[in-house]
Amino acid sequence: MKRFLPLLKRIAALLLVLVAAGALFQLAARYPAQWDVTQNALNSLEPGSVEALALLKGPVKITVYATEQDAQLGDMRKLIREFVSLYQRYKPDLSLNFVDPVKDADAMRKASIKGNGEMVVEYAGRSEHITTLNEQTLSSALLRLAHNKDQLLLYLSGHGERKLDGVANHDLGEFGGRLKQLGYRISSINLTIAQDVPANTGMLVITQPQAKLMPGEVTKLLRYVESGGNLLWLADAEPLRGLEPLAEKLGISFMPGIVLDPSAQQMNAPLNWTLGSGYPPHAVTHDFDLITVFPDARALSVEHNDIWQTHTLVEGAARGWISERGVGQRFDKDRDIPGPVELAIALQRNLNDREQRIIIVGSGAFLANTYSGNGGNLDLGINMVNWLANEEKLIILQPHAAKDSKITLSKHQLTATSVSFLILLPLAFIAIGSILWWRRRH
Secondary structure, eight states, X not given: OGGGHHHHHHHHHHHHHHHHHHHHHHHHHHSOOOOOOSTTOTTSOOHHHHHHHHHOOSOEEEEEEOOSOBTTTBSHHHHHHHHHHHHHHHOTTEEEEEEOTTTOHXXXXXXXXXXXXXXXXXXXXXXXXXXXOSHHHHHXXXXXXXXXXXXXXXXXXXXXXXXXXXXXXXXXXXXXXXXXXXXXXXXXEOTTTSSSOOXXXXXXXEOOOSSOOOHHHHHHHHHHHHTTOOEEEEOOSSOOTTOHHHXXXXXXXXXXXXXXXXXXXXXXXXXXXXXXXXXXXXXXXTTOOOOEEEETOOOEEEOOOSSOEEEEEEEEOTTOEEESSOTTOOOOXXXXXXXXXXXXXXXXXXXXXXXXXXXXXXXXXXXXTTTTTSTTHHHHHHHHHHHHTTOGGGOSOOOOOOOOOOOOOOHHHHHXXXXXXXXXXXXXXXXHHHHHHHHHHO
């Protein structure tokens, strides 16, 4: 019996190892956990993409019309599977199917597919087509599907205002394009022609007019506000040109002059840029911690009354000031007003059994094509629109473009890496093996 004891011990040890391995497998299957240790989180989704998936409460179906091999990309289906698996990690009921557009041409025609690799994302009876595969496009499609309200967004025109579909540097085309991606219908309105702002308008956007509004137009604007319409007003440091009655109606005062911010200059930015760094608690700025840039901003102040609830959205220029003399001047305690200043204000009130929401921003340029890519400008602008549209669930950080994944090593780092993997690591294995052999031999 004694001679079989070592064998029994080995068998018992082997059984224990198998039992432990089985238990670990069951735990891993029931409670999966993953850690992304890459520097740029290449194997994880942006927080905005994860939150977009959380908004979709039912199954999502993705159908990809792609051949098995592509002349440039090779095994295209494998690339798509690996990419979509990142989304399936957070949403298990997201299914992925492939259709060969060559073998099944009828299915391609029925789905109105135009090219190899096009994707159709379906949710709750609605669908979105994607022709470019990246996190930005797929997550934006998911947000559009989550945004189930077909809201009309009008912007005032006819006085040289910034256009939400314009391509000029001062226009808001990039901002408008992102809003279209989220499912908003965007159109202009000229109040010299339209009898009134349509009743089905989700919100109205007013940017800085370059010509004075006619009294009849202002009357229509006031009537829209009095009836409970939601409004986004982007005002520049220029004369109001007929919009004074609207400011008076809302209890808003625009401080004369522009805001100068030494903090921006320390970041190698112009002195007339104001950095938005303070975001008091509000639905628009929930979990928002990005720096925003407000060029040629004017400070706002609001009259507190029993009609409107007022909230400051953005503060800036804590060490800056308001100057009527322009850029290049030092702070003059006798003529200038020290910061911090209010750059964006939200108003809301209950009217006719619904909540009316208004936002005034002291810089229309912060969403212009020239500046909208700075910091979190676009994210903040989109948050403002989603709040005005009563879509708080969509107030999340939008997914950004993929980060650069290139690894650059210096000559010394490359040498150290080569020596470690080609010399030191094999020597370590040889040493460990030799020690184990010697111990067993003796």
